[in-house]
Amino acid sequence: MFPKKTYMERRWKLKVQFDSGIILFLGNEESPMNYSDNTYKFRQDSNFLYFWGLDEPALAAVIDIDNNKEIIFGENVDLDDIIWMGPQPSLQEKAKDIGVKEARSLPELSDFLDTSREIHYLPTYRGDQVIHLSQLLDCDPAEVEFNASEKLIRAVVGLREQKTDEEVLQIETAVDLTAQMHIAAMEMLEPGMFEYEACGAMEGIALAAASRISFPSIFSVEGETLHNHYHGNQMKEGDILINDSGAESELHYAGDITRTIPVSGKFTGRQRDIYQIVLEANKTGIKASKPGITYKEVHLQAARVIAEGLKELGLMRGNLEEAVANGAHALFFPHGLGHMMGLDVHDMEGLGEDYVGYDEDTQRSDQFGLASLRLGKELKPGYVLTVEPGIYFIPELIDRWKEDGKHEAFINYDKVEEYKDFGGVRIEDDILITEKKQRILGMPIPKEVDEVERICQGE
Ligand SMILES: [Mn+2]
Numbered sequence: 001m002f003p004k005k006t007y008m009e010r011r012w013k014l015k016v017q018f019d020s021g022i023i024l025f026l027g028n029e030e031s032p033m034n035y036s037d038n039t040y041k042f043r044q045d046s047n048f049l050y051f052w053g054l055d056e057p058a059l060a061a062v063i064d065i066d067n068n069k070e071i072i073f074g075e076n077v078d079l080d081d082i083i084w085m086g087p088q089p090s091l092q093e094k095a096k097d098i099g100v101k102e103a104r105s106l107p108e109l110s111d112f113l114d115t116s117r118e119i120h121y122l123p124t125y126r127g128d129q130v131i132h133l134s135q136l137l138d139c140d141p142a143e144v145e146f147n148a149s150e151k152l153i154r155a156v157v158g159l160r161e162q163k164t165d166e167e168v169l170q171i172e173t174a175v176d177l178t179a180q181m182h183i184a185a186m187e188m189l190e191p192g193m194f195e196y197e198a199c200g201a202m203e204g205i206a207l208a209a210a211s212r213i214s215f216p217s218i219f220s221v222e223g224e225t226l227h228n229h230y231h232g233n234q235m236k237e238g239d240i241l242i243n244d245s246g247a248e249s250e251l252h253y254a255g256d257i258t259r260t261i262p263v264s265g266k267f268t269g270r271q272r273d274i275y276q277i278v279l280e281a282n283k284t285g286i287k288a289s290k291p292g293i294t295y296k297e298v299h300l301q302a303a304r305v306i307a308e309g310l311k312e313l314g315l316m317r318g319n320l321e322e323a324v325a326n327g328a329h330a331l332f333f334p335h336g337l338g339h340m341m342g343l344d345v346h347d348m349e350g351l352g353e354d355y356v357g358y359d360e361d362t363q364r365s366d367q368f369g370l371a372s373l374r375l376g377k378e379l380k381p382g383y384v385l386t387v388e389p390g391i392y393f394i395p396e397l398i399d400r401w402k403e404d405g406k407h408e409a410f411i412n413y414d415k416v417e418e419y420k421d422f423g424g425v426r427i428e429d430d431i432l433i434t435e436k437k438q439r440i441l442g443m444p445i446p447k448e449v450d451e452v453e454r455i456c457q458g459e
Pocket residue numbers: 256386388428
């Protein structure tokens with residue numbers, strides 16, 4: 001855990017924004033795989049971790065604004081628990097570690113929550129919590145999401161989006177471990193191997209460091225499928241593999257890195273051409289990211305680099321400024337340039353993407369491609385985000401657009417046909433917005449063509 005002062009300050013910064021009512025936080029419960037005692041590995045809710053730090057199931061917490069009280073609700077272990085799980089500190093002791101004076105038993109929570117007062121709570125992404133909240137708040141489960149407090153969502157986003165030094169340190173440990181995973185994957189890949197062999201060994205690096213992966217790994221030679229979680233392909237000579245994966249730090253901050261790896265150790269000429277464009281877009285995106293610029297503009301700058309590169313290869317044509325404004329490049333780059341990262345890999349997405357990524361000044365576009373940009377608003381010091389451009393050749397999308405004659409002025413479909421078996425390339429780094437500029441977090445992870453090839457070849 002962080003020192004208790006961290007959690008006390010976070011809660012203080014939250015409660016000064018409220019005049020009355022109760023702020024309610026539910027921790028996560030265990031999640032059974034098949035029967036109740038056989039559970040998935042426990043992951044605490046990130047908002048609970050942020051304000052209360054306690055990393056175990058079956059806890060709740062409230063801030064009673066009217067009476068200026070903070071209370072943790074949970075259960076003390078009994079002798080039976082000690083036999084199975086060993087001795088544990090009391091709930092009172094755990095509360096003390098995070099600067100909370102009062103601890104009560106969980107069944108008392110329901111009585112404590114006087115529903116005639118205003119109760120602020122966050123939206124939840126778990127079904128069991130919907131039911132728990134509907135019981136606590138005496139409302140229909142369907143109303144739980146609808147009644148979540150917008151004021152609380154905005155307050156929490158405002159706090160969590162600006163990372164402190166101690167959080168950045170956590171993220172950097174996560175990225176350093178992620179770097180080890182990525183370098184090991186580069187060293188490991190060879191034709192004939194199945195994706196799961198390499199992916200399993202790579203994820204094992206996180207486990208062996210007392211960590212875990214921060215999201216399900218994308219590890220595929222079919223990189224054109226953006227969120228491909230299938231790892232059953234046998235890798236062939238000449239394939240390129242997209243490895244988009246990350247580890248968590250001790251306190252559950254995420255790393256999220258993507259590298260594209262030539263399976264046989266060397267890129268073909270065509271792969272190198274596309275890779276260089278993506279690398280250029282990645283570097284442009286990183287350099288452009290600083291306080292004062294919107295991330296939407298950074299995204300568009302990266303998109304222009306992609307369009308220019310593709311024009312040089314004869315895949316795009318015409319006025320590129322216009323092409324990007326019209327979204328023609330999204331045939332090749334259909335996703336956003338990046339997202340916030342912190343305790344969640346897509347930080348705070350559970351609170352609603354638009355609360356995190358947009359504001360009154362920057363609204364989400366509905367144009368194909370740009371609509372998928374999770375973060376569009378102006379960047380501020382302390383933001384941690386990913387920069388992850390990519391170029392993909394998605395046969396079904398190409399066929400559809402070609403059939404519809406979409407953006408014909410900007411896309412040379414005859415040439416694009418030749419690339420339908422290409423797959424995809426993505427390169428992703430995690431950055432911190434500093435007072436004036438930005439910096440890449442964690443130890444450097446090879447991304448120049450010759451560096452990547454050298455490591456792949458075991459040099
Ligand atoms: Mn990412």
